[in-house]
Amino acid sequence: xxxxxxxLAALASVAFLSLGFAPIDDExxxxxxxxxxxxxxxxxxxxSVLEDDVLLxxxxxxxxxxxxxxxxxxxxRFSFDEEDEIWSDSEGEFFYDEDEEVYWQHISKEVLSxxxxxxxxxxASCHGFEGNxxxxxxxxxxxxxRDFRQGIYKFAKVDPDYIPSDAALHRIIKNGLHGTPMYPWxxxxxxxxxxxxxxxxxxxxAIPEDADEDDPAIIAAIEAGTMSEDAVGWRDPYNDIAxxxxxxxxxxxxxxxxxARGEEIYHEIGCYNCHPAYVPVPRLxxxxxxxxxxxxxxxxxxxxxxxxxxxxxxxxxxxxxxPDFTWNPIRVGATAKEIGTTLRSGIPGAGMxxxxxxxxxxxxxxxxxxxxxxxxxxDPAARALYMRTLR
Amino acid sequence: MHTTGSLVLNVLRSSxxxxxxxxLLAAVVLAPASSAHASASSTHLAAAPVLAVALQDADxxxxxxxxxxxxxxxxxxxxxxxxxxxxxxxxxxxxxxxSVSFLLVLILLFIPVVRDRAKPNKKAHFxxxxxxxxxxxTTIVSVTVFIVLDALVLYFAMxxxxxxxxxxPRGEDELAEAYQVEVLGQQWAWNFRATGADGEFxxxxxxxxxxxxxxxxxxxxxxxxxxxxxxxxxxxPDMRFKRDANPGAVNEAWxxxxxxxxxxxxxxxxxxxxHYQMESTLTVLPADxxxxxEADASIMATxxxxxxxxxxxxxxxxxx
Numbered sequence: 001x002x003x004x005x006x007x008l009a010a011l012a013s014v015a016f017l018s019l020g021f022a023p024i025d026d027e028x029x030x031x032x033x034x035x036x037x038x039x040x041x042x043x044x045x046x047x048s049v050l051e052d053d054v055l056l057x058x059x060x061x062x063x064x065x066x067x068x069x070x071x072x073x074x075x076x077r078f079s080f081d082e083e084d085e086i087w088s089d090s091e092g093e094f095f096y097d098e099d100e101e102v103y104w105q106h107i108s109k110e111v112l113s114x115x116x117x118x119x120x121x122x123x124a125s126c127h128g129f130e131g132n133x134x135x136x137x138x139x140x141x142x143x144x145x146r147d148f149r150q151g152i153y154k155f156a157k158v159d160p161d162y163i164p165s166d167a168a169l170h171r172i173i174k175n176g177l178h179g180t181p182m183y184p185w186x187x188x189x190x191x192x193x194x195x196x197x198x199x200x201x202x203x204x205x206a207i208p209e210d211a212d213e214d215d216p217a218i219i220a221a222i223e224a225g226t227m228s229e230d231a232v233g234w235r236d237p238y239n240d241i242a243x244x245x246x247x248x249x250x251x252x253x254x255x256x257x258x259x260a261r262g263e264e265i266y267h268e269i270g271c272y273n274c275h276p277a278y279v280p281v282p283r284l285x286x287x288x289x290x291x292x293x294x295x296x297x298x299x300x301x302x303x304x305x306x307x308x309x310x311x312x313x314x315x316x317x318x319x320x321x322x323p324d325f326t327w328n329p330i331r332v333g334a335t336a337k338e339i340g341t342t343l344r345s346g347i348p349g350a351g352m353x354x355x356x357x358x359x360x361x362x363x364x365x366x367x368x369x370x371x372x373x374x375x376x377x378x379d380p381a382a383r384a385l386y387m388r389t390l391r
Numbered sequence: 392m393h394t395t396g397s398l399v400l401n402v403l404r405s406s407x408x409x410x411x412x413x414x415l416l417a418a419v420v421l422a423p424a425s426s427a428h429a430s431a432s433s434t435h436l437a438a439a440p441v442l443a444v445a446l447q448d449a450d451x452x453x454x455x456x457x458x459x460x461x462x463x464x465x466x467x468x469x470x471x472x473x474x475x476x477x478x479x480x481x482x483x484x485x486x487x488x489x490s491v492s493f494l495l496v497l498i499l500l501f502i503p504v505v506r507d508r509a510k511p512n513k514k515a516h517f518x519x520x521x522x523x524x525x526x527x528x529t530t531i532v533s534v535t536v537f538i539v540l541d542a543l544v545l546y547f548a549m550x551x552x553x554x555x556x557x558x559x560p561r562g563e564d565e566l567a568e569a570y571q572v573e574v575l576g577q578q579w580a581w582n583f584r585a586t587g588a589d590g591e592f593x594x595x596x597x598x599x600x601x602x603x604x605x606x607x608x609x610x611x612x613x614x615x616x617x618x619x620x621x622x623x624x625x626x627x628p629d630m631r632f633k634r635d636a637n638p639g640a641v642n643e644a645w646x647x648x649x650x651x652x653x654x655x656x657x658x659x660x661x662x663x664x665x666h667y668q669m670e671s672t673l674t675v676l677p678a679d680x681x682x683x684x685e686a687d688a689s690i691m692a693t694x695x696x697x698x699x700x701x702x703x704x705x706x707x708x709x710x711x
Contacts, residue, residue, distance in 0.1 A: 122664060125578045125620065137577040137620045140705040142599070179601060181580035183668045302687075305695055313702055321695040327687075329603075378653070380605075380676055384683045 038139040042129055045120055049112035053201045056233075057094050057105035059240030062165070063087060066103075066241075070094075100237035107197050115198025118191050123199075126181060131202040132225055133311075137181070143320050144311050145182070148202040149225045150349070151233025152310045155332045157345040160354050162242035163233060169196045171244065172332075179329030203233030245344045247337065251360045255367055258336075262368025265361050274322040274351070276301045278372065280390050301390050310349025320350060325369050326376035326383050333373070336366030471654060471675070472630040473647040474555035479631070481551055485544055492540060559645045560611050569611040569645070572604065575705060576616070576623030576636035579665040581656060584705070588689040593704065595696040596689040602671040605688075607681040608651045616642045626659035627673055633659055648675040 058066045067087040071078040077090050086096050093106050120129065128135040131148035138145045146153065155172055156164030173192050176184035185192065205227050211218050221227035230236065252258035266272075267279060267287045277284055277300045285294055297304065303322045311318040323330050333339045340362035346354030355362070376383040470476050507515070520529070560569045573592060575582040583604045587596035606612045616625055616636040623636040627646070634644040656671035676684055697703065 125663070137579075139577075139619050140575070140582070140703050141577070141601075142700075142703050181577065181601070181665075183579065183665050185665075299690065299694065302691055302694055305697075313700065316699055318700055318703075319695070319697040321691070324691070327691070380674070380684050381680055384680060387687070 038128075038134050038136050045129060047113070047117045047120060049109050049116050049198070049201075052109050053107045053112060054104045055107055055197075055200050055203075056163075056235065056237065056239060056241065057103040059102045059237075061162075062241040062243075063103055065243065066165075067094075097237065102237045102240075107201065111194055111197050112201055114191070115194035115196070118187070118195050119198050122185065122187065123195065130225065131199065141181070142318065143180075143309075144313055144318060147310075147312070148199050149204055149228075149232065150310060151203055151236075151239075152349040154347045154350055155342070157244045157332075157341050158242040159245070160346050160348045161240075163239050165241050165243045166193065166196050168242075168244045169199070175332065177331040178333070179331060200234040203235045204228040204231065205235050206231040245341050247340050247344055247359045247362050250337065250363050252363055252367065255371075258364045258367040259371045261361075262364035262366070262371075265357075265365050266368055269355065269357075271365075272300065273297070274304050274306060276303055276324050276326075278326075278390070301387060306351035308351060322352070325372040326386070329377070330369075330373070333369070336363055336370045338366070339369050340366035468629055469650075470629070470631050471648055471650040471652075472632065473649050474551075475629075475631040477551040477555045477631075481544075481548060484547065488540060488544065492536075556644075559643050560613055565611070566613065569613045570607055571613050572606070572615070573705075574614050574616045574625055574636060576618040576625070576658070576662075578620050578663050579658075579669040581623075581625065581658075581669070581671045582705075585688075587692055588685055595698075596693045597704075598685070598688045598692050599703075603674070604656065604671065605674040605676060605681070605684060606648060608648050608675050608677050610678070611645050611647045613643070613645045616644065621662050622660050623658050623662050623669070624660035626657045627654060628657070629654040630673075635660060651675045651677050 067078055067080070071080075078087055078094075079090070080087050087094070087103070089095065094103055095106075096103055119127075119131075124135055125137045126135040126141070126145040127133055127148065128138070128145075133145045133147040135145065151163055153164050153169065153172065155177060156168040158164045158168055170189070170192055172182075173185050173187075173195070174189075176182050187195075204225060207218060207222070207227055207229065218227065233239065263279065264287055267277060267284055272278075272284070277296070279287070281296065281300070282292075284290075284296065284300075285292060288294075303324050305319050305321055307317070307319045309317050309320050311320065321328075330339075332342060340359070342352075343355050343357070343362050343365055346352050357365075376386060470479055509515075520526075560566055567590065571586050571590075571592070573584040575584070580601050581604070583598075583600050584592065585598040585605075586592055587594065587598050589596055614625070614634070616634055617640065618636040618638045620638060622638070624633060625636060625644075626633045629650075630646045630648065632644065632646045634642055636642065652675060654673040654675065656673050658666055658669040660666075662669065
């Protein structure tokens with residue numbers, strides 16, 4: 001028998017340590033939600049990417065913008081073939097695909113690995129380790145975080161028919177989305193660039209044409225979201241890339257005039273169908289030139305929910321609420337120009353259409369919404385007074 | 392160390408000063424303590440040192456740059472909750488207590504250094520203080536110091552905790568009058584869920600917000616805190632409120648705002664990379680304005696309620 005104090009202490013510490021390192025039994029974890037898709041971090045997190053990747057660099061429309069910019073930065077590297085109208089890269093990073101008539105870009109595994117490591121550190125807690133938006137901290141978060149496998153970005157502010165350029169994505173990360181846990185990330189630009197390349201590489205590939213549908217590897221890839229019927233995002237040669245809209249300088253010299261005009265446009269183009277109306281009904285009829293017996297939707301001074309969105313949780317679309325500008329913080333709208341740009345590009349995947357208006361009108365609405373935010377959002381007393389006049 | 396101790400003992404043993412010292416210590420500490428704590432609700436000791444410079448958050452929006460000047464506030468802010476003065480009182484009390492005892496120790500050290508300094512024809516001697524009188528005196532000083540410093544602070548702290556911080560409204564009537572909020576911390580935001588106009592959690596009109604909590608003035612606010620991922624800590628400096636939010640447990644806490652306005656909510660537990668950005672706003676509204684706010688918020692919450700989206704209804708999986 002071991003009776004000495006030393007051996008007893010050793011026994012006790014072994015028992016204590018083995019308790020501490022006992023494997024976690026998932027079935028006895030009572031904190032888990034019955035349908036919890038927001039699982040804890042995998043035990044072996046992959047920090048590196050083992051293979052190089054090839055992603056869409058530019059289609060027909062974006063090629064000139066991209067290569068003009070690149071050839072200014074690296075004068076000796078890029079050349080333009082006048083006859084074939086094709087840009088070529090002496091280092092072979094960018095290359096032209098004659099079948100699809102698009103330019104592809106080689107992304108090295110070093111860049112992707114660096115991006116993956118930073119992604120795990122900064123992004124995975126919400127966006128998930130696989131980029132599907134099901135991170136642990138995303139549980140019950142509404143709206144849910146972006147699913148990077150959809151290739152849809154709400155606030156990149158590019159034409160909704162295009163996918164955003166690296167610069168547009170960089171701006172989202174750098175400036176953040178106000179009112180959500182997506183903060184303005186204070187990370188070095190080079191690291192953000194790496195993260196962007198990694199995030200782009202999360203776009204699903206198309207199932208190869210000669211693939212067997214019952215191949216377990218293919219089925220597993222579809223379930224994991226790395227493959228889909230058609231290629232998505234930066235793997236789809238039918239896509240093209242666009243920069244952020246630039247709506248130019250502010251044409252209004254008087255802010256008050258812009259706000260007055262903005263109020264008219266806001267109600268003329270029908271923003272009140274989803275967002276609240278900010279004028280009394282008689283004034284609304286006057287702006288729209290409607291007859292006195294025209295009626296409008298119920299709860300006109302409240303937002304109306306949009307049932308269809310690109311957000312899905314457990315396979316169901318998540319309904320989202322358009323912001324009431326006197327109440328909700330808006331994601332990207334520090335200035336009238338930002339708001340005008342959002343209006344021009346629309347918000348893909350959220351039901352907000354792109355409004356093809358002249359810059360003057362965009363700025364007018366921008367000034368108007370900014371004035372609503374500045375006057376009422378942080379002043380509940382003023383808001384209550386104003387809303388009483390509308391109801 | 393033993394030389395310093397014997398020097399102190401020497402001076403105390405060899406003069407009538409010792410009883411004066413003990414008496415002073417007791418008088419200085421006990422007198423303000425007993426009188427001030429009796430009327431604690433109106434007492435503010437004004438001796439708190441300048442500890443903090445708080446910058447009210449400056450809005451960086453370009454077109455608001457002129458409208459939002461940076462206001463510097465020096466020293467601790469006035470408490471904005473009903474029990475805030477208790478914590479201020481205790482803080483000041485401990486600060487004064489420690490300052491006085493520290494000063495006393497310095498004086499007692501200084502006296503023998505001056506009195507017994509090297510002189511012609513005087514040889515230094517060494518003394519452990521091992522006689523019965525020494526031991527008795529050491530015991531008396533130790534017990535006095537413990538009672539005056541430690542036990543007293545503990546006593547007043549317990550009163551404050553029992554009557555203030557731990558006095559959470561739990562009864563049905565008390566809860567009906569209180570404003571109930573469920574707080575869910577995450578990396579890196581605070582999710583708040585209030586009951587809405589019907590006073591019950593888990594219904595369509597629950598007011599769910601991120602990083603912004605609106606509460607009524609002069610009504611107890613009862614908070615149930617939990618966390619999705621790691622440990623966070625809800626910290627409202629103006630309310631003298633701080634409580635951890637732990638994953639897998641629900642912590643209860645309360646405060647009653649007595650001032651209206653906007654206050655900062657911070658995270659006081661290092662919770663990851665963007666911990667420093669995890670700041671929220673607490674808005675306290677007067678009763679009539681709050682009722683109007685709550686009615687509007689409930690209508691919006693009901694309109695935004697998605698019955699099929701069961702995952703978004705996080706009240707109160709966490710309790711089971």
